[in-house]
Amino acid sequence: MANDKKLVEAITSMDVDFAQWYTDICKKADLIDYSSVKGCLIIRPYGYAIWENIQKNLDSRFKALGHENVCMPMFIPESLLNKEKDHVAGFAPEVAWVTHGGSEKLTERLCVRPTSETLFCEHYANIIRSYRDLPKLYNQWCSVVRWEKTTRPFLRSREFLWQEGHTMHATAEEARAETVQMLNVYADFHEQDLAIPVIKGAKTPSDKFAGAEDTYAIEALMHDGKALQAGTSHYFGDGFAKAFDITYTDKENKLVHPFQTSWGVSTRMIGGIIMTHGDDNGLVLPPAVAPIQVVIIPVAAHKEGVIEAAKGLADRLRGDFRVKLDDSDNSPGWKYSEYEMKGVPVRIEIGPRDIEANQCVIVTRHDREKTIVSLDNLEAAVRERLQAVRDGLYAKALANREKRTYDCKTMDEITAKLAESGDGFVRAMWCGDPECEDKVKETTGVGSRCIPLDQAQISDTCVCCGKPAKHMVYWGKAY
């Protein structure tokens, strides 16, 4: 906490140790604390406020598209989890099992949901009768549990917060359209609001969600050149519907199965924000989700009228922006460091000379650019500066990705390029054989991230076996 006059403690430089830099930011920007259960995080108020802004923004996008929120139980009976074979095979090894209620042993053990397809299916089987009941466009915000061996704040934890959309449709076409629509919502949210450029693509068959016919993902490249899967959208066909006996009477009065999707994003996005935009001074937050968009810092605060002027600015801006006035007795220098660590996009400084000149100084976090602004146009200037932060962050992240995207035609080229230029996305052709996919990873260290919707012909043959290529694939090391 901001208790004393010393400057904010420095964090490990990202170039020295990226992993330690990441952990330092999580702790020093007051995003998280550890609990006594390994891999179960405490998300502190400043971190949780980012999540609340993410939620608010995504939730309104979901609702605008007709989705409704529901609340499913957190427990899944073992027999219910077992109903869809691929699904249980994928999740059973990593679930937490409840075996006792109070002092009594349960007759059937319950897992804490790792995802809720099975619960939604059971419910849909109860409530879907007729084509008039379709589509069902449900979503829930909740936490899920996956008993991971290695954990890292936000990126991989045993319990994490997320949303899971689960929808049912009369036709395969409609369900496929929903899958792609939600992928696009995620992509747009990342690019516009989080200022994170993403690649939209399909997962290879070996990397699909347990039980899905097709899995789509958005993939982002972090500052260190590693890839982050930032959101997924699945098309299930009628596989679960058959396993769970979900049927409806169609317009021709025939009993048929509906078609299903699910899609989700999680607190992992906060990890993505840190690793895309952060720097050696700390966190850098995109304005759309920043808990504080504008921090106001009085300079020479002991001089007459300065605190009052700073308060006046705060009151004036509060209707339009998320504003914090720091009128504590810490020095301006300490405050600058503190709010840089916390990634506040825009800082306003106001001192006696500014007041006299009817102006203030605006500093943007990501590039430390100073602008002197007349108080007459303050709202417009702040709005313009916030947009400049978003645009600047996006451009910087895109430039990093472009610099670190390598088109390769052979395995040797991949190895050489990664050795020369560091981690990044490799774009290379693939024949579609899972053996080649595995071999690329074993030999070069980069796994398939996705088959991008936006294809390009790097060469005509598979980077591995030399047979005719089917797809261009993004390869990378993944978080």
Place this chain on the structure above:
Amino acid sequence: MANDKKLVEAITSMDVDFAQWYTDICKKADLIDYSSVKGCLIIRPYGYAIWENIQKNLDSRFKALGHENVCMPMFIPESLLNKEKDHVAGFAPEVAWVTHGGSEKLTERLCVRPTSETLFCEHYANIIRSYRDLPKLYNQWCSVVRWEKTTRPFLRSREFLWQEGHTMHATAEEARAETVQMLNVYADFHEQDLAIPVIKGAKTPSDKFAGAEDTYAIEALMHDGKALQAGTSHYFGDGFAKAFDITYTDKENKLVHPFQTSWGVSTRMIGGIIMTHGDDNGLVLPPAVAPIQVVIIPVAAHKEGVIEAAKGLADRLRGDFRVKLDDSDNSPGWKYSEYEMKGVPVRIEIGPRDIEANQCVIVTRHDREKTIVSLDNLEAAVRERLQAVRDGLYAKALANREKRTYDCKTMDEITAKLAESGDGFVRAMWCGDPECEDKVKETTGVGSRCIPLDQAQISDTCVCCGKPAKHMVYWGKAY
């Protein structure tokens, strides 16, 4: 779902079987569905939308008072739960235990949080160092699990949604003030927004929260004369702080313990809404939390211009109110029944003659009063009608409570009054002895609900033993 032309199925009358009437509403108004885990509810979109409105409203009240949201893990290691003796004794018999992660047996079993005092204390021990770190005013929205034997939708379930505030203060006075402040927030929310009159009071020592020095509650009287504890606020003193070794350096540089509170309300409030305001036509929702405040129903919809006029009204009102237009081909009569079942506070009917006369008909759900309103003043009229619903619901609930509140001086009087007038609140004096408290319950069937903050002297002696009375107590049968 609203699939066919038949009128909405009737529900059991509340006078015939109140418990069945309650369950019928939960199901027929599409609030809930059952899952395959006993006591774990599915909250359907219409029910969850009520909760979202409750959340939004309370959350902004909490934040306006300086509270911040956080997210704690859902698991508590057994050793952590065991740290405060009274607390563990109260909760251990009813927690769900996780014993396995994947295929591995855990070295220490974890309970799914029944409440999070222990988790907050562990965190506070980490982050509170100095008086400058106080107060800490944290809250979280989450679900908790208590392995109840008998369960009922919303009123008592094994998993339920709630918020839990947990605050730490430098002084006992400040913590006590917080406890009472939050009790008042809950009371005000119930009375203003849920239109449910409540009694504010302290729980008797035998009824306090496990580990608390004082527990306050708001108690509401349901339509059937039974009491519902609708929210609680606890003062912990420094008991948990001592058990968890939470200390801070005060202004005199001494190491001392802080003082603590917690407070919570849950989806139980939805049960309270149903049982306070519902009637034989279904749910009746207070406008502040109704997912649909205004439903617009075209009459003689096949006539030219009617659908368009109804759409026009919907578009016009949507900026100010939560509006639904039902232009489906169900009959107006079917629609009236459907939205009465769902408790929509205000219905607007518009037909060809209304259009001609530049008017519409507004019907309020709770009293079926019809008002003919000029379209020129529509917004104001809707606003006035919604306020009339809230005021009408509150007045009706208050009249029910007053009719069913009995001042009694002897045990015989209690028995006779309950036999004559039915269940309700009994106001009677108490000497403070837990034996008398138990005996009143055994003999008359009503237990102590609370010692109201607003005391009255019904007589000078304990209703049970005849010794000098210390408190007036509200007694009742409880949900």
